[in-house]
Amino acid sequence: MQHYEVVIVGGGPAGLAAAIEARKNGAQSVVVLERDRELGGILQQCIHHGFGLVVFNEELTGPEYAERFIDELMELGIEYRLETMVLEVNADKTIRAISPSDGMIEIQAKAIVLNMGCRERTRGAIAIPGFRPAGVFSAGTAQRFVNMEGYMVGKRVVILGSGDIGLIMARRMALEGAKVLAVAEIMPYSGGLTRNIVQCLHDYDIPLYLSHTITEVRGKERVEGVTIAEVDENRKPMTGTEKHYDCDTLLLSVGLIPENELSRGAGIQLDPVTGGPIVNEAMETSVPGIFASGNVVHVHDLVDWVTEESRRAGAYAARYVQNKLVEDASVIASRPGDGIGYVVPHKVRPENLNDKLAIFMRVKEVFHDAKLVVKADGEVVYSRKKRHMAPGEMEIVQIDAQKLKDLKPAELLVSVEGGETVHV
Amino acid sequence: MRYGPYNHFTGSRMKRGEMYDVVIIGAGVIGCGIARELSRYDLSILILEKEGDVADGTTKANSAIVHAGFDAYHKTVNGQMNARGNPMYDRLAAELSFPFQRIGSLVLAFSEEELASLRELIDNANVLKIPGVEMLAPETVHAKHANLSQEIRGALWAPTGGICGPWEFAIALAENAVENGAELALNTQVTGIQKTDAGFRLSTAAGGSIESRVVVNAAGVYADTIHNMVAEPFFEIHPKRGQYFLLDKAAGDIVDTVIFQAPTKAGKGVLVSPTVHGNIIVGPDAEYVEDREDLRTTGPQLDYVRQAARQSVPNIPFGMNITTFAGLRAESSTRDFIIGPADDVPNFINAAGMKSPGLSAAPAVAEEVVKHVGVALGGELKERKDFNPHRRPAAHFAEASPEKQAELIATDPRFARIVCRCEYVTEAEVVDVIHRKVGARSVDGVKRRARPGGGRCQGGFCSPRVMEILARELGTDMGDVLKDGPGSYILTGRTKAVEGGM
Ligand SMILES: Cc1cc2nc3c(=O)[nH]c(=O)nc-3n(C[C@H](O)[C@H](O)[C@H](O)COP(=O)(O)OP(=O)(O)OC[C@H]3O[C@@H](n4cnc5c(N)ncnc54)[C@H](O)[C@@H]3O)c2cc1C
Ligand SMILES: Cc1cc2nc3c(=O)[nH]c(=O)nc-3n(C[C@H](O)[C@H](O)[C@H](O)COP(=O)(O)OP(=O)(O)OC[C@H]3O[C@@H](n4cnc5c(N)ncnc54)[C@H](O)[C@@H]3O)c2cc1C
Numbered sequence: 001m002q003h004y005e006v007v008i009v010g011g012g013p014a015g016l017a018a019a020i021e022a023r024k025n026g027a028q029s030v031v032v033l034e035r036d037r038e039l040g041g042i043l044q045q046c047i048h049h050g051f052g053l054v055v056f057n058e059e060l061t062g063p064e065y066a067e068r069f070i071d072e073l074m075e076l077g078i079e080y081r082l083e084t085m086v087l088e089v090n091a092d093k094t095i096r097a098i099s100p101s102d103g104m105i106e107i108q109a110k111a112i113v114l115n116m117g118c119r120e121r122t123r124g125a126i127a128i129p130g131f132r133p134a135g136v137f138s139a140g141t142a143q144r145f146v147n148m149e150g151y152m153v154g155k156r157v158v159i160l161g162s163g164d165i166g167l168i169m170a171r172r173m174a175l176e177g178a179k180v181l182a183v184a185e186i187m188p189y190s191g192g193l194t195r196n197i198v199q200c201l202h203d204y205d206i207p208l209y210l211s212h213t214i215t216e217v218r219g220k221e222r223v224e225g226v227t228i229a230e231v232d233e234n235r236k237p238m239t240g241t242e243k244h245y246d247c248d249t250l251l252l253s254v255g256l257i258p259e260n261e262l263s264r265g266a267g268i269q270l271d272p273v274t275g276g277p278i279v280n281e282a283m284e285t286s287v288p289g290i291f292a293s294g295n296v297v298h299v300h301d302l303v304d305w306v307t308e309e310s311r312r313a314g315a316y317a318a319r320y321v322q323n324k325l326v327e328d329a330s331v332i333a334s335r336p337g338d339g340i341g342y343v344v345p346h347k348v349r350p351e352n353l354n355d356k357l358a359i360f361m362r363v364k365e366v367f368h369d370a371k372l373v374v375k376a377d378g379e380v381v382y383s384r385k386k387r388h389m390a391p392g393e394m395e396i397v398q399i400d401a402q403k404l405k406d407l408k409p410a411e412l413l414v415s416v417e418g419g420e421t422v423h424v
Numbered sequence: 425m426r427y428g429p430y431n432h433f434t435g436s437r438m439k440r441g442e443m444y445d446v447v448i449i450g451a452g453v454i455g456c457g458i459a460r461e462l463s464r465y466d467l468s469i470l471i472l473e474k475e476g477d478v479a480d481g482t483t484k485a486n487s488a489i490v491h492a493g494f495d496a497y498h499k500t501v502n503g504q505m506n507a508r509g510n511p512m513y514d515r516l517a518a519e520l521s522f523p524f525q526r527i528g529s530l531v532l533a534f535s536e537e538e539l540a541s542l543r544e545l546i547d548n549a550n551v552l553k554i555p556g557v558e559m560l561a562p563e564t565v566h567a568k569h570a571n572l573s574q575e576i577r578g579a580l581w582a583p584t585g586g587i588c589g590p591w592e593f594a595i596a597l598a599e600n601a602v603e604n605g606a607e608l609a610l611n612t613q614v615t616g617i618q619k620t621d622a623g624f625r626l627s628t629a630a631g632g633s634i635e636s637r638v639v640v641n642a643a644g645v646y647a648d649t650i651h652n653m654v655a656e657p658f659f660e661i662h663p664k665r666g667q668y669f670l671l672d673k674a675a676g677d678i679v680d681t682v683i684f685q686a687p688t689k690a691g692k693g694v695l696v697s698p699t700v701h702g703n704i705i706v707g708p709d710a711e712y713v714e715d716r717e718d719l720r721t722t723g724p725q726l727d728y729v730r731q732a733a734r735q736s737v738p739n740i741p742f743g744m745n746i747t748t749f750a751g752l753r754a755e756s757s758t759r760d761f762i763i764g765p766a767d768d769v770p771n772f773i774n775a776a777g778m779k780s781p782g783l784s785a786a787p788a789v790a791e792e793v794v795k796h797v798g799v800a801l802g803g804e805l806k807e808r809k810d811f812n813p814h815r816r817p818a819a820h821f822a823e824a825s826p827e828k829q830a831e832l833i834a835t836d837p838r839f840a841r842i843v844c845r846c847e848y849v850t851e852a853e854v855v856d857v858i859h860r861k862v863g864a865r866s867v868d869g870v871k872r873r874a875r876p877g878g879g880r881c882q883g884g885f886c887s888p889r890v891m892e893i894l895a896r897e898l899g900t901d902m903g904d905v906l907k908d909g910p911g912s913y914i915l916t917g918r919t920k921a922v923e924g925g926m
Contacts, residue, residue, distance in 0.1 A: 035842065035845070083840075083841065085840075085842045085845075087848070096826065098829070098833060098839075098840040098842075099840050100833075100837035100838065100840040100841050101837070103830060103833045103834060103837075103840060104826065104829060104830040104833060104840075119880075119881050119884065119885065120881070120884050122746065122747070122880075122881060122882040122884060123747070123882065124670070124745050124746040124747035124748060124882055125745060125746065127669070127721075127726060127745055127748050129720065129721045129722050129723045129726065129748075130720050130721065131719060131720055132719070132747075132749060133907070133912060134906070134907035134908070134912040134913060134914050135914075137884075138884045140884065141883075141884045141885075141887065141888065144888055145888060145915065146919055148888075149888060149892075149902065150918055150919050150921060150922035151902065151903055151915040151916075151917070151918060151919065151922075152915065152916045152917050152918065152919055153914070153915060153916065154916055155916055176919055176920055177920070215723065216720075220717055220719075220911075221907075221908075221909060221910070221911030221912040222911055222912055222913060237723070248916070264674075
């Protein structure tokens with residue numbers, strides 16, 4: 001059995017930021033366990049620009065963004081192990097992992113930070129009818145083939161779902177000379193960032209069909225075509241609205257799911273809406289001493305917020321190890337109210353806050369000129385008018401910690417007030 | 425041209441143009457089962473399969489139930505074969521090391537009429553001597569199976585019902601047959617059969633011809649086509665499609681036994697069952713289709729399956745679906761299995777009309793066909809002394825204890841390299857299934873044998889890794905690796921950066 005103060009599971013941007021911050025906050029022995037052949041997580045395949053505007057105030061590519069953190073990790077002399085797959089995390093903070101060089105590894109940690117990221121939803125999850133030929137890829141898998149392995153996955157492409165990865169791949173495929181025929185999105189609004197719609201679709205004349213879905217995949221061996229159709233308000237395809245496309249490839253960008261098999265194994269409580277652990281202000285899960293941050297908790301659209309959240313997780317993990325985290329404090333429940341899909345964190349112990357509490361959330365629909373309001377037991381502690389809010393873009397609210405310490409409310413309720421819901 | 429490497433097992437005899445004792449057309453569970461039974465004897469055997477892998481027809485898309493045998497009527501061949509086939513599974517699973525579990529089955533009745541049909545099934549079971557079949561009261565059922573509908577009026581319990589891995593079974597049969605000397609030619613479609621003085625001459629799509637004394641027709645939904653190539657037509661195969669959902673392992677404990685619905689005039693109902701890999705399978709519907717390759721799933725039929733299944737298990741979590749698929753039943757116009765020589769061509773032996781419970785019956789069907797082959801070849805078949813009924817078991821890292829896992833890694837560090845993060849399949853296992861006899865040649869071939877990509881991400885994460893390993897182990901380019909059969913190419917060339925030499 002090996003012993004560490006803080007063990008980080010997953011070496012993506014979340015794990016790197018958590019490790020660095022844990023060390024900077026006084027944790028002596030920190031180790032990052034990463035199953036891949038390199039650190040950096042999903043960023044290594046995101047070779048486009050657009051990372052780091054918040055944290056570094058400049059536009060970096062994914063690998064460049066990762067590199068900054070990897071460099072810092074090295075400078076701090078933090079230990080990391082590659083090709084190390086964590087198989088088991090237990091509530092007593094033991095970990096079982098394997099690697100070709102070290103074999104079976106057993107570790108006793110004082111604190112653990114879970115940073116396993118997320119995986120893509122598949123065709124099965126949305127049960128698209130038709131044949132099951134080659135040529136149907138999740139957008140992230142296609143991205144890996146194109147950007148990491150150097151292979152193209154098709155010549156004529158239709159994309160289902162307007163998540164960011166799908167949008168980015170639409171542009172990438174077009175740049176590689178493929179014809180991207182259409183992007184179909186079942187919801188009346190896009191799931192991706194507005195900037196990606198403009199830069200990846202509009203700039204390349206790729207049509208986006210909202211309220212549309214795929215009703216059939218043709219081709220027995222390789223995709224030969226797909227049919228898309230408009231859906232009604234119950235998201236059922238309407239006959240007579242079908243459009244047929246001859247294509248050899250269907251990319252799916254239909255959502256990401258936090259990767260929580262390990263969390264489940266440890267008996268950690270999950271939020272059915274986010275698919276990730278229920279966490280408190282310290283990003284600590286329902287199992288004391290096991291923390292989580294990044295896409296494993298909820299899917300982020302900007303890596304900068306992954307970093308921000310993970311820095312907190314790492315710092316609090318270090319505090320936990322040094323017994324500086326107030327565990328039996330009064331707890332505020334933070335909840336999603338009208339118009340809000342979820343909030344993170346779910347629980348807040350004001351004693352542990354520094355100067356601000358950051359609440360991350362997503363709205364349920366597109367709103368224009370609405371107010372984002374947070375009430376502490378009915379008293380407004382935050383209110384801001386927003387010109388545009390959409391489910392594809394995470395919202396962040398910062399609340400003065402002192403206010404919460406003074407008020408000691410039982411509940412924080414976040415809701416959208418006024419404005420209009422928009423169907424684009 | 426984009427072909428994966430194939431025909432690795434193409435027979436030496438075939439190359440030399442020599443005559444075989446027996447040629448089997450079709451490498452599904454029926455053809456592979458027959459080959460393995462025949463390989464006990466001193467015979468030259470060749471299996472011909474049009475697809476790029478064994479078990480690529482109906483055998484890869486069905487409910488995977490080893491039926492207890494109460495359902496198929498005792499006066500039919502399929503009733504008798506099912507009753508005989510089921511008890512043979514324990515020994516076969518032990519010898520050939522494929523997944524099989526006797527988890528029992530329940531048939532639910534929701535009305536007086538359905539209770540009456542359960543009583544008929546019990547009578548049928550008694551004639552066929554199916555062990556342990558009994559009627560259970562709703563309370564008894566609910567006490568053990570909390571997720572079943574409150575509406576049930578009674579249920580038939582059959583303790584010998586089981587589940588298996590159908591393609592793993594067929595692959596194991598083929599591998600064992602080949603280890604015992606049978607030959608296998610993949611990507612070899614039979615296009616014509618001529619009678620000759622000594623037997624038959626078969627022609628193939630690729631232009632070759634093969635001579636054989638006896639021909640066994642195990643061609644699934646094409647069995648009538650094959651039969652009609654050489655014998656007087658007397659049956660037709662009407663493909664009847666069935667569609668399924670496969671739910672994530674996280675839903676795996678919703679039921680722990682096979683849940684059928686009582687047969688009614690409207691049909692056989694939809695089943696909900698665990699699979700040998702811990703998933704939940706839900707389906708099938710039944711719908712005649714024209715095209716024998718029409719494996720499409722369709723919106724309305726999937727909706728029907730959803731609704732029908734909810735009658736048995738009201739809160740079945742369809743949100744946890746990981747894939748949908750369809751299979752084709754080879755329904756014969758004679759409404760029964762057709763086993764035996766054609767009336768007008770004695771050395772041409774049919775194993776046709778293998779609708780459900782063809783999988784359950786397969787071991788018994790193989791024994792029957794061997795008898796007919798013996799007769800056709802003019803008497804007693806000579807047993808081989810060196811027949812080895814055992815197949816080397818594969819190591820399954822995910823299922824091993826931590827101690828055993830450590831041991832595996834110590835013998836081969838590739839056991840510590842997880843290729844499939846959903847099913848925890850390791851590189852060592854992938855490499856093993858590529859290099860076995862009847863080894864995998866495609867991404868789906870690897871998936872059928874070792875399960876990477878069979879889990880919740882459906883290959884999203886592991887397919888690039890599996891392709892890389894296939895290319896490396898077979899000495900080809902990753903760009904030429906296929907998903908499954910010829911034409912199922914995955915990649916379409918290099919990117920500009922690579923082509924430009926960057
Ligand atoms: C295609 C795509 C495009 C994007 N574009 C942008 C953009 O333009 N701008 C932007 O700001 N953000 C973008 N993002 C978002 C950003 O990349 C992610 O939010 C960020 O990478 C999430 O970080 P993470 O560390 O939580 O997860 P990941 O990056 O997924 O890292 C998780 C790590 O954990 C490891 N791991 C998982 N399980 C185990 C285990 N059992 N044992 C060991 N290791 C394990 C994984 O191998 C992986 O390295 C994009 C994301 C994607 C997918
Ligand atoms: C929806 C459904 C559910 C089922 N559920 C069950 C169940 O739960 N339990 C059960 O016992 N049974 C079940 N069955 C039945 C069972 O799956 C079949 O009986 C069994 O798989 C048939 O095997 P086979 O070898 O005859 O056919 P196949 O597996 O179809 O094999 C026939 C092979 O012949 C090859 N072939 C065809 N023509 C040629 C040619 N010209 N040249 C060369 N090769 C050729 C094909 O490519 C194919 O590989 C089900 C079937 C379906 C469709």
